[in-house]
Amino acid sequence: MTQGSIIGVIVVSCLVLMASSATATTVSVEPTTQIILSGQNFSVNVSVDAVTEMTTEGAILHFDPSAMQATEIIEGLTSGHTPFITVTDIDNTNGFVLFTYSITDNVSGSGPLATIKFTTNASKECTFALNLSDVELYNESGEITVDAINNGTVKLDQTPPMVTIIAPTEGEWFDSEDVWINFTACDNKADILYVEIYDGVTLKWWNDSVTNCIETKVNLGILDDCNHTITVRANDTVGKIGEALVNISVDRYPPVIEILSPSTCTWFDSENVTVIFRAWDNKADVINYSIYLDDSLVEQATMTNGSQKEKDLGVLTECDHTIRVNVTDKVEKTNSSEVTIHVDLTKPRVVLQSPVTRTYASACVRLIFVAEDLGTCPSGINWTAYNLDETGNVTIAGNTTIPIGTAGTHNVTVYVKDKVDKGNKSETITFTIHPADIDFDGKVWVSDVFQMRLAYNSHPGNGNWNIDADLDCNDHVWVGDVNILRNNYTNKY
Numbered sequence: 416m417t418q419g420s421i422i423g424v425i426v427v428s429c430l431v432l433m434a435s436s437a438t439a440t441t442v443s444v445e446p447t448t449q450i451i452l453s454g455q456n457f458s459v460n461v462s463v464d465a466v467t468e469m470t471t472e473g474a475i476l477h478f479d480p481s482a483m484q485a486t487e488i489i490e491g492l493t494s495g496h497t498p499f500i501t502v503t504d505i506d507n508t509n510g511f512v513l514f515t516y517s518i519t520d521n522v523s524g525s526g527p528l529a530t531i532k533f534t535t536n537a538s539k540e541c542t543f544a545l546n547l548s549d550v551e552l553y554n555e556s557g558e559i560t561v562d563a564i565n566n567g568t569v570k571l572d573q574t575p576p577m578v579t580i581i582a583p584t585e586g587e588w589f590d591s592e593d594v595w596i597n598f599t600a601c602d603n604k605a606d607i608l609y610v611e612i613y614d615g616v617t618l619k620w621w622n623d624s625v626t627n628c629i630e631t632k633v634n635l636g637i638l639d640d641c642n643h644t645i646t647v648r649a650n651d652t653v654g655k656i657g658e659a660l661v662n663i664s665v666d667r668y669p670p671v672i673e674i675l676s677p678s679t680c681t682w683f684d685s686e687n688v689t690v691i692f693r694a695w696d697n698k699a700d701v702i703n704y705s706i707y708l709d710d711s712l713v714e715q716a717t718m719t720n721g722s723q724k725e726k727d728l729g730v731l732t733e734c735d736h737t738i739r740v741n742v743t744d745k746v747e748k749t750n751s752s753e754v755t756i757h758v759d760l761t762k763p764r765v766v767l768q769s770p771v772t773r774t775y776a777s778a779c780v781r782l783i784f785v786a787e788d789l790g791t792c793p794s795g796i797n798w799t800a801y802n803l804d805e806t807g808n809v810t811i812a813g814n815t816t817i818p819i820g821t822a823g824t825h826n827v828t829v830y831v832k833d834k835v836d837k838g839n840k841s842e843t844i845t846f847t848i849h850p851a852d853i854d855f856d857g858k859v860w861v862s863d864v865f866q867m868r869l870a871y872n873s874h875p876g877n878g879n880w881n882i883d884a885d886l887d888c889n890d891h892v893w894v895g896d897v898n899i900l901r902n903n904y905t906n907k908y
Contacts, residue, residue, distance in 0.1 A: 440466050440552065440559060442474065442528070444545045444567030450604045452653035453573035454537030456486075459545060460527035461514075463492065463552065467523045471553040473502075473515035476531060477546045480510035482539040482571055491527035493518045503529075513549075521554060535571055542570045542604075575655035576602035578647045581630065583663050588698075588745035591667045594635045600649035600657070601628040609650040614643055625649070640667040640697070669748035670696035672704075672740050675723070679754040682794045683731065684835035688756065691725040692740045694718060699744040707739040733760040734792040758835075761790025765799075765831045767841040774847040774855055776863075778899055779818045779888040782811075784841060786831045794834035802828045816888045819848045822908060851903035853883050858907040859900065867892070867900055 441464040451457045461474055472493070478485065484507045496518035503514045514529045545567040552559040581597040583589070600608045606627050612620040612635070620633050635645070643665060648658040676691040677683075694702045699720055706713040706726050718724050728738070739753035769783035786796050800808035803817055804825050819825060825848060829841040851859045853866040870884035870892045884892045886899040 440464055440561060441563045441565065442547060442550050442552070442561055443563075443565035444476070444547060445527075446567065447565065448568050448570065450570040450572050450652045451535055452655065453535055453540055453571045455653070456532065456534050457569065458530055458532045459567060459569070460491070460530050461547065462525070462527045464525050466492070466525070466552060466559065468521040468554040469493075469523065469552055469559065470521045470555060471499075471515070471517040472528050472551070473513070474528065474550040475511050475513040475548045477511045477544070477548060478533070479543045480507050481536065482541065482543050483533045483535045483569070485512045485531055485533055487532040488512055488514050489530040489532070490514075490516055491529050492522050492524065493528075496520055496522060533569075537573070539571050540573045540603075542568050544568055570604045572602075572604040572651065572653045572655065574603050576600050576605070576608055576649040576651050576657040578649050578657050578659040580645075580647055580659045580661045583645075583661060585661055587661075587663050589638065589663060589665045590746035590748060591637060594638050594643075594645075594663070594665070596633045596635060596645060596647065597630060598633075598647045598659070599628055599630050600625055600647070602649070602651045602655075602657075604653075605651040607652075611648045611650075613646040613648065614638065637667075638665045640665055642698075664698055664745070666696070666698040666744055666746045666748065668697055669750045670694055670699065670702055670742045670744045672742045672750050672752045674738070674740060674752045674754050677738075677754060677756050679756070681754075681756050682834045683756060683758045684837055685730055685760050688728045688731050688736075688738075688758075689725055690728060690738050690740070691723065692752070693721070693723045694740075694742045695721040696742075696744045701745075703743040705741045705743075707737075707741070709737055710739075731756075731758045733758050733790055757792060757794060759788070759790055759792060759794040759833060759837065761788075761793065762837040762839050763788040763793075763796055763831050763833045764839055765829050765841045767827070767829050767844055770827065770844055770846045772845055774849055774852075776849055776851060776853045776855065776883045777819075777886045777888050778848070778850045779816050779886075780825075780827070780846065780848075781814070781888055782817050782827065782829070783814045784829045786829070788833045796831055797834045797836075798830075798832040800830045802830065819850075822848050822850055822906075824848075849908040851886060851900045851906070852908060853881070853900075855883075859903050859905060863900060867897060871897075 443462050445460045445462045485505045488503045493516040499517040499519050501516055505512050512531050547564050550561055550564055579599050600610055608625045609623045610625040619635050643663050644660055646660040650656050672694045674692045701717050703717050705715045714726055735757055737755050741751045743749045765784055765786040767784045770780040788795050800810045802808050826843050826845045828843045832838040853863045867884050870879050870881035873880040873892050875890050886896040
């Protein structure tokens with residue numbers, strides 16, 4: 416049956432009706448707009464609003480046959496009433512469906528005149544019109560005035576929404592701070608999207624009314640100290656899903672810095688000072704570092720996480736110096752370590768007070784000297800020794816007594832070093848030993864016995880004290896000295 420012949424039937428059947436009506440009403444395609452996944456089925460209603468005592472109705476609905484095909488027409492308000500005549504037709508070539516329903520009684524109210532079911536072309540994507548024509552309604556009084564006809568549209572959608580993450584950027588680092596996600600979700604059909612945000616597999620946020628293509632900002636709060644994959648997933652009204660992801664890192668802990676050398680309180684001589692340090696962080700691959708000497712920046716650069724660096728600071732001026740190393744990670748968390756070192760550039764001095772160049776009657780000499788470390792920041796005397804007759808250094812703690820094994824001429828030198836191993840030595844003193852020749856007349860004889868007798872049992876400070884009679888250098892003229900005198904008696908020098 417052609418469109419023209421069907422309309423003719425409708426006109427003939429309506430001649431028996433009176434051509435007058437006082438009822439105004441609206442006929443609409445409902446829903447007015449709907450979005451359908453390309454390839455899926457859908458249906459629309461051709462509905463009437465507030466009709467009174469309607470007996471006959473008919474209309475033609477036009478569509479694009481390349482995008483959809485009608486499959487069924489279902490009777491609406493007149494269903495269940497005794498039909499007078501029913502005419503329906505589906506033309507999927509020219510793209511229209513028509514329906515006419517006439518009943519023996521009448522029906523009032525609002526609702527669908529007919530429901531039309533469609534299939535859609537899976538390859539089509541666009542907005543397609545569903546337009547009404549030849550809409551006529553009648554009651555026993557004649558034709559009902561249709562005040563308005565509202566057409567519809569159907570949007571076939573096979574494209575998922577596109578999600579764009581504006582912030583944060585890929586690889587961005589966060590401290591102990593809120594992480595904000597800024598994104599847009601754009602769809603070619605839907606006005607409102609359902610959006611979810613995941614941290615890994617954990618759902619952090621969702622909203623079923625995100626406006627299409629409007630930038631949205633979401634605060635995810637402070638995230639755990641680790642790497643995170645943030646996924647923004649958008650669903651349109653046909654179930655198409657689009658998503659975007661960004662990888663970020665959260666570092667809530669500062670890096671660690673350790674100065675390996677020098678250690679604090681180390682003393683340096685006229686030598687280069689080299690600082691060696693190691694830094695590591697729980698997240699960053701690269702760490703920024705800054706080296707300061709006495710609060711002045713020496714070097715600023717980057718180093719691989721966990722690696723070791725060294726910097727030659729050269730020879731420093733005499734006195735105390737502070738070396739500090741600052742490190743900063745990706746999120747500007749900082750840490751530092753410092754040491755205080757000492758620099759002594761001045762060598763010590765030693766003055767030998769005893770022995771002096773002379774002849775001694777003792778079988779020993781008293782080694783008396785003054786050693787001092789000079790300079791602005793002296794490190795202090797750290798080592799002393801004497802060398803008798805160039806036989807090798809003998810380490811001593813201070814003034815001491817040197818036993819002399821043989822009579823004759825001898826020499827002695829005192830050596831000192833400070834804490835930075837700067838050394839010095841005294842003048843070399845030459846002296847002569849004539850054991851027991853107390854009166855220095857070249858022989859040990861009766862006069863020496865007499866001198867011993869005068870000084871016997873004396874100590875320094877006593878009136879009869881004679882240091883030359885103290886032959887064993889123990890500050891007491893006593894039996895030991897008499898024995899030395901006896902052992903050397905009659906010796907000539």
